[in-house]
């Protein structure tokens with residue numbers, strides 16, 4: 001049976017019973033399917049015969065023409081701050097890759113000077129199999145890992161070729177590379193079965209740093225950054241490398257908030273890492289009007305003279321709320337009293353004036369779950385180190401969400417301890433920066449391995465106090481600073 005997707009005008013033949021989502025994937029359209037096709041996220045909406053449908057829940061039973069919503073330009077954060085490194089100078093061209101669950105970022109560097117020659121980014125095409133790593137692992141367990149490995153490899157090849165073309169060189173002139181990704185991205189890229197990540201004791205199949213060959217059409221091997229634990233991967237090792245965590249004197253918290261919140265607390269003497277299941281709320285999934293930070297997303301909300309005002313990316317009509325907007329709106333509604341300390345939203349729904357963007361009671365609950373997971377992680381890491389959160393001198397926020405969020409809102413809703421508000425430093429795409437350092441310098445790559453090996457891992461769920469701390473962190477109370 002033939003399915004035609006508009007406005008792209010792409011046709012594909014599929015057998016009866018195939019879902020429209022699967023047909024879209026077969027047609028190479030790379031649909032957004034945050035829940036992996038379970039019918040729960042509502043992000044695969046399309047129009048069929050004048051009716052709104054979910055493509056993942058609609059089976060092909062005849063020739064069909066489906067209208068897909070327009071794609072929106074999404075900004076990918078490729079810039080970050082990192083300490084500099086002395087390049088080995090033995091390679092003329094080097095490549096650094098940040099393999100994120102949501103986005104891929106690639107950098108082509110002059111191996112002798114460290115100068116950035118080109119950069120390129122794209123959404124991770126694996127998102128058609130689910131927004132979060134668990135959905136993708138689930139897909140791999142049911143269907144094998146080839147589809148996920150191939151699509152991400154193809155995307156990385158195309159990013160590499162885009163950059164080499166821009167720089168006027170051949171990809172084969174690249175003689176060194178490094179890649180950082182979380183454990184699931186690491187395993188899926190290398191074709192390693194990810195089963196162990198979702199079964200107790202949730203450890204990676206491969207943790208050690210390794211140099212991969214044959215993944216990309218380049219001459220050098222790819223230095224894969226080491227994993228630390230089940231859900232603390234090479235991306236965290238890369239972030240730690242970027243800030244030279246092993247040399248920090250002050251008590252420092254490094255946080256990368258995505259679907260999981262990975263964090264490390266410590267200094268040069270001792271470091272402990274953990275991962276919290278923050279869920280994809282801050283990436284737009286599970287929130288009724290949630291979306292990623294693309295055109296049309298409300299990214300900032302403030303209170304001016306008692307009025308709620310907001311900013312829309314691209315300046316046009318507001319169509320949804322991205323993570324930083326969600327955080328701000330929640331904080332503002334706490335200020336105005338629309339939301340109380342328990343998370344109760346007056347009237348069950350709040351509509352952002354002059355737009356169709358609403359925040360529902362369920363959205364507030366999802367926000368509470370996400371922020372409590374992060375807060376509980378911070379509190380329990382501090383407790384494990386025998387310190388209080390008030391002793392933390394610097395909070396490095398890595399990643400896109402960390403870069404765009406308003407620290408005051410993060411503290412107002414209690415995602416971060418309020419006492420840390422003035423100590424928050426966004427460091428942009430630190431995982432990408434760490435990968436660059438490791439591509440340019442073998443010393444940096446060895447350093448990332450030392451950091452990974454010497455960082456302890458705390459399994460939060462195994463702690464008896466986790467549940468109580470998490471439940472306390474669900475509240476939006478203003479004055480508590482230490483929850484444990």
Ligand code: FES
Pocket residue numbers: 032033034035036037038039040041042043044054055056057
């Ligand atoms: S509801 Fe269809 S992909 Fe989530």
